[in-house]
Every structure is written in structure tokens, then in C-alpha cells.
Amino acid sequence: MMARLRDIWKDIGDFFVPTGEPGVEVTRSHTWPWAPSVTVLLLAGAAALVIYLYARERGSAGRVLKSLLAALRIALIALVLFMMHGWLLNRHRTDLPDLLLLVDDSQSMTLEDVYEDSARRDALLRRLERVGLDGLNRLNLAKLLLLEDDARLLRELRSRYHVKLYQLGGTARAAAVSPSDPRPASSSDMLPVDDLASAVAAIEARETSSRLGTGLREVLELQRGRPTAAALVLTDGVTTEGQTLGDVGEYARRTGVPLLLVGLGNDRPPRDLRISDLLVDQAVFVGDLLNFDFRLSGSGYEGRQVNVRLKQIDGPESSRVLADQSVRVGRDGEPQSLRLSHRPEVEGEFEYAVEVDILEGDSNPDNNRQTRRVNVRDETLRVLYVQDYPNYDFRFLKSALGRVLKRDGQEKAIQLTTVLQEADLEYAAIDATAERVFPVSREQLFAYDVLIFGDVDPSLLSRSVQENIAAFVEQRGGGMIVLAGPRHTPLAYRDTPLARLMPIELETVSLPPADALLDQPIRVQPTRLISASPPLQLERTIADSMRIWRELPPIYWMLDAPDLRPGARVLAVAPMRTSVSGEELPVIAMQFVGAGKVVLHTTDESYRWARHPQTEGYHARYWTQLIRYLSRSKLLEGTRAVELATDRVEYRRGETVRLRVRFFDDRLAPEADDGVRVMLEHDSGTRRQITLRRDAASRGIFEGLASNLADGAYRAWVAVPTLPDTPPSQRFTVVAPPGEFARLEMDAADMQLAAKASQGRFFTMEDAHELTEHLPRGRQVRIDSLPPESIWNSPLWALLFVALITTEWLLRKRVGLV
Incomplete structure (x- = not known):
């Protein structure tokens, strides 16, 4: 008896809120021959008549009670009309829609990000340990989301969708169930959750390039004609070659597949402080003011107060701080021009160092210091x-x-x-x-x-x-x-x-x-x-x-x-x-x-x-x-008169090379502000001339930029003006697109762009628990139909009819309207 009541109640629930179950689609139908507008007119006319009659009723009933009685009568009429429609509940067995699950397996997923919040880091480590994962790298975080709590997320996805698991790196590849089981986890067969979990656990981050957008598009093209609910991508978003995820977002929207992207890693660059472009006179008199001009840039430390110091490495004042300055670090990547000064009191040739504090989490302490040798003469x-x-x-x-x-x-x-x-x-x-x-x-x-x-x-x-x-x-x-x-x-x-x-x-x-x-x-x-x-x-x-x-x-x-x-x-x-x-x-x-x-x-x-x-x-x-x-x-007699320098010795394709020529003796600098030209010679023999322009504040410094350089080794030398000795030269290389560790921060901006363009959503580790709430239902394909269930003759409606008419009669009797 109770089971029958539960079935009746479930049918009525599905009738009014037709959500159905995974693999089952629910629809409604009726046998009423008239148009819905006729039903509405009948109900409206009946309601008007009921209200009119109750308004003319005489008795002790007040306005409120009459309104209640009229509402009960109108509900009875509506219930009768509902039952006369002959409503039926139809259930159809369907094929589950596909869900594309793509896990980034490029080498950048092996990175372990720095977490400023130690409590958050410790909590993640404890969660990883419970799942049996060692190391707080990005790939392990992806596995953690899918495997923790006995693969709860995978089980929910498997119950609602046909999950197809891909590895996304240099190419998009169907993940294998395990090293010993080569079955693809993206096949049309419905794999058990345990097999999907084994396939996730077996993924290793070995791909040497990230073609995320290109690989995702290939998978979407393979899905043509298949009902696909969404593509769930677990990645750091860093693309090194080809299309980015943001480039594919619009294509995904046109194919009707929203992108749900879970960003793994820190979206800020690795924390780093850097001293660069140190300039100082190579020879001065004893007692002269010796200025050390340099640039301080940082990432991940914006607003932090740091100290920059000038030290003498050798000589009588070795290891002593000669000058220091407290500086607030600017925005990420924006260099500050700074100066430290010192008056040397002893004659000789000394090496000086300009350095900045090494803060916690600094990814490259080696670039926190630069040195120069200075000849102090009396x-x-x-x-x-x-x-x-x-x-x-x-x-x-x-x-x-x-x-x-x-x-x-x-x-x-x-x-x-x-x-x-x-x-x-x-x-x-x-x-x-x-x-x-x-x-x-x-x-x-x-x-x-x-x-x-x-x-x-x-x-x-x-x-x-x-x-x-x-x-x-x-x-x-x-x-x-x-x-x-x-x-x-x-x-x-x-x-x-x-x-x-x-x-x-x-x-x-x-x-x-x-x-x-x-x-x-x-x-x-x-x-x-x-x-x-x-x-x-x-x-x-x-x-x-x-x-x-x-x-x-x-x-x-x-x-x-x-x-x-x-x-x-x-x-x-x-x-x-x-x-x-x-x-x-x-x-x-x-x-x-x-x-x-x-x-x-x-x-x-x-x-x-x-x-x-x-x-x-x-x-x-x-x-x-x-x-x-x-x-x-x-x-300066007997010393080098001119220096040619680049800001680095290795550049990635597409980066700009900054050239600087410095005349230590200002008298040798050409009078024209654009009087310096540097020749660039590629290892293939091709040459290109770059014009440098004088720095506004210094007569002896000329700077220029060289862009759109082909890959290979280059030799640069001063071609104009003609110098009496061998012109200074500098070598540098331009290399192919960088490997996986060129950009270390998560590319959240590109993933947000992809999510917006595809009408999907972007998540981080902090809000990934909300993922299942935003998964679309997807389009289901009917396989066959089950026998319809009659809703109109349910005993619940008879009970409701009796309850309504009994309540109306009792209220009318109470106020003397019977």
C-alpha cells in the first residue's frame, strides 16, 4: 500500500516538475479535444459566476468568509476541468548525453604553486594524503577533485552523463583505463566508475607542449552529431602553441557545448624580485659621488617594503653597507628606476654589488643582485x-x-x-x-x-x-x-x-x-x-x-x-x-x-x-x-671607451631585443641624437641595421629596439660611428616557442574568456564544489517509450475533491447558508 502511494506521489511530482532520472525523459499529454483557450474561458466564466452568486448571498457571512467560499468553489471547478483533460504522464528511455572530461597532462601541471596561506596549503595536503596522492602539484589537484570522497564527483557525472575522458597536452588523446588495460576511457561504452577512476589516477604530466585550444577543438569536431552536454576541462590554461582556449570559446558556443573550466594553480606570476640594468661609471676620482643607477622590478610582492643596498665586495670596506634605501615594490612587471650613491675614499679597483632583500617565496634569488667593477683614481x-x-x-x-x-x-x-x-x-x-x-x-x-x-x-x-x-x-x-x-x-x-x-x-x-x-x-x-x-x-x-x-x-x-x-x-x-x-x-x-x-x-x-x-x-x-x-x-685612457649590451642573452620568438650603447667618455658620443647604428647578423649571414637614439638624460647612452627576429644566433656590433679600435659586440639568441615552464602562472584571463564566449563557467579550486550545480542537463535522445501513466484518475484527486466540497459545505452550514 505504501509503495503504491509513493509511486502515485512520484508520478504527480514528475507531472508538475518533469525532471526525470538519468536516461529517462518525462513528457505530459492529455485527451481534451478543445484548445487551451476554451479551458481558460470556461474557468474564467465559472469563476465570475461563482463570485457573482456569492456576492448576492444573504446571510451572516462576511466578505472574507464569502471570498474563501468562492475560492473553494472555484478550486472544485478547476479540479474537475483538470480531470476532464485526461492528463497522462509519459516516460521515454533515452541515451545519456556525452560529457567531455579533459585533463591537462602537459609538464606545467607538475608545478607546485606557492600558497601564502599556510592553513590552506596544509588542508590541501591532508586531502591529497587521504586520496593517496603525494605532492601539491597541479595534476594532483585535478585528480583530487575527481577522486576524493570515493570518486564522488566522477560517480555523479557518470550517473548523469556518458563521460568521455581525454588527456589534453600536445594533442588531445583518449585516456586509457590503466597502463595494463588499453581500453579508451572515451569509448561509446559506459565504463564503470572504478574504471574511470583508474584512468584518472594513471594520467601523468609528460607532454612537452600545450596545444590546449587546438586539442579541444579537435575533440569538439569529433563530437559532431552526438548530444554533448558540456566540456569539463581541468587545466592551468597555459597554451604554448596553437590556439588558446579563449580562441575556441566562440566555436564551442556555435556547436552548443558550453565550456566548464576549472583553473588549477596560481594566476599570479611566481614571486620574484629582480635587479637589472645596473649603470655606473667605470672610473672616478677619489671623493667623487659615484652613482649606481638600476631598475627594481618584482612580481607577487606589490606594495611590499624592501631594502636595496650598495656594498663593496672587496677592499677596505668589504661587506659594509655603503648606502641603502627603503622601497615599496610596484605593480607586477613594472620596473622602478632607482639610484644609490657613494663617495669612495680610497684609491684602487673595487667590485661593488647592488642587492635587494630576498623575501620568502622568491623563485629566483640569483637575480636579486648585480655587481660592477669601478676604478677609483686619485x-x-x-x-x-x-x-x-x-x-x-x-x-x-x-x-x-x-x-x-x-x-x-x-x-x-x-x-x-x-x-x-x-x-x-x-x-x-x-x-x-x-x-x-x-x-x-x-x-x-x-x-x-x-x-x-x-x-x-x-x-x-x-x-x-x-x-x-x-x-x-x-x-x-x-x-x-x-x-x-x-x-x-x-x-x-x-x-x-x-x-x-x-x-x-x-x-x-x-x-x-x-x-x-x-x-x-x-x-x-x-x-x-x-x-x-x-x-x-x-x-x-x-x-x-x-x-x-x-x-x-x-x-x-x-x-x-x-x-x-x-x-x-x-x-x-x-x-x-x-x-x-x-x-x-x-x-x-x-x-x-x-x-x-x-x-x-x-x-x-x-x-x-x-x-x-x-x-x-x-x-x-x-x-x-x-x-x-x-x-x-x-x-678613461687605456680603458674601453664604448660598451654594447642587450637586456638578456636569450629571447623567445616574438620578444623584443633592447640594445644599449654606452660611451663611457661622453666626448666620443656622436652629436646627432640618432647617430648610433648597430648591425645585427644572423648565423645564416643575413644582416639588419638598427638605429639607436640618445637617452634624454645622458649624452653618452643610446637605446633602440629590434623586433620580429627569426630564430637563431645573432652577433651585434656598433657599425656607426666608426670607432678607432675594434667595435664592441654582443651575442644573443632567439629561440623557438618556449617550453612548458616559460609561463608559470595560471592563465585565468584566457579561461574566463573561453567560459564567457561559450556561455559556460570558470571555476577555481575554491569554488569547484559548486561545479555539479552548474552542469547543464544536455540533450537526450529517445530510445523507446514506456507505457503512459494516467494522472487524471489518480485517487488523490478524488480525495482532494471530497475534501474541498466537504470544507465548503461545513463552512456554509456554520454561517447559515445551507
């Missing part, structure tokens, strides 16, 4: 200072340079020679630095490293001497500092050989009126080129140097030089003094002329920086650094 520089009259700048600068000593405190670091045109003949005998006349011969002038050219009377310099000065800069490569003055320099040299040395256009230069009241202070402010201008770096950091420049006493006299010559650079300006066009007027400008450099001061009042005890040291530091900067070529 040379004596010969400086010639010529001036017409002994102004304040002459006196203070002469005194400051005379006090600069080498680190031993015994010898002078600058051997200063002065020529004062207005001085008496006896002056040379009194002052040890003084010479009576300016050097007449080139040999005498070329013996100096730097020439300080103050306010000099051109009438006391012959044209041949002026030609020698020009040759000193252009040919010898000497450094020249020009100090503007109210009498001669630079206006008096408009039509002389020295005019071409000036960084400014002399035709538009103007002096303050001779009777002008010079009571307006003029602050000197470095431009953005301070980072590439060692003379202006008065402290270790750019921020501190800028602060010092703001604190220096102001000047009161300067000439207006609104127009620069092509190629000239402005190192410092007067922010409150502008040209007609609104640009700030230069105070310090520099120009490369031939093999040498010329620095111009449009003022002769730098002495004011030395008149205050707090800034006196910075006056001497600025001038010492300026002279040493102009004498760098002295240190």
Missing part, C-alpha cells in the same frame, strides 16, 4: 684659470681650489695655474700659482686638463692663441669653464674662434645696464638634468641636493641668454628670470664641442656661496666636482 688635475682683473669670483675660487688635497692630506688634488691680465709683472713672483702670460703654444696649453676662462680681455689674446683654445676643447678633449663678466666675456668674443665654443647664441645676449641697482636676489635652481649632472649633486640623493641648492645664497648679477645653441643643455636656471617666450633663463649651460665639453656660467657671483659658513663647503664641492667631471677623459 689623480692630480692641472687647471689653468685666466681672468682680466681680480674680481671676487677669482679670489674665492682661487682660494678654494688651492685647498683641495688628496686623501693622504699631503699632495694637492688640483695643480692650479692662474693668469691675471691686469696684474703687475711682480705678481707672478709673489703668487706661486701665477704665470705672467697665457700659454702661447699648443703644447703648453694642452698640458692642462681644464681651462677656467673668466672675464678675459680678448685684445690680450692673439687669434692664434684663441685658435689654440678652440683646439684645446675640440681636438685635445679638454674641459673649459666660461664665466660671464660685465666687461668682456662672452659678448666680446662674437666674431672670434671662441664663439663656436659657447653654449648660447651671442647675438641675443644682453647685459644688465651698468647703472642698474642690483638689489633683486636671483635663486639658482638645477633642472631635471641634475640626475645626469654629477657637478650639481652636492649630496648623496637628488632630493638632498635640490634642498642644498635652495639653501644656497642668491646671486644678484647675471646676463640674459635667451637662446641656446643646438645640442646645448641647461643644467641650472633662474626661475624668476624669463625670456620673452616665457622660458626660464639659464645660469649654468653645457655643450659638447668636438672631443671636449664647455660649461658656461652666466654669472660671476658663485663666490657668494662661499661667503656663508654653512654653504662654504658646498661652493668648494661644486667646483671640485665640476673640474673632475670635465677631466673624466683622463681616467
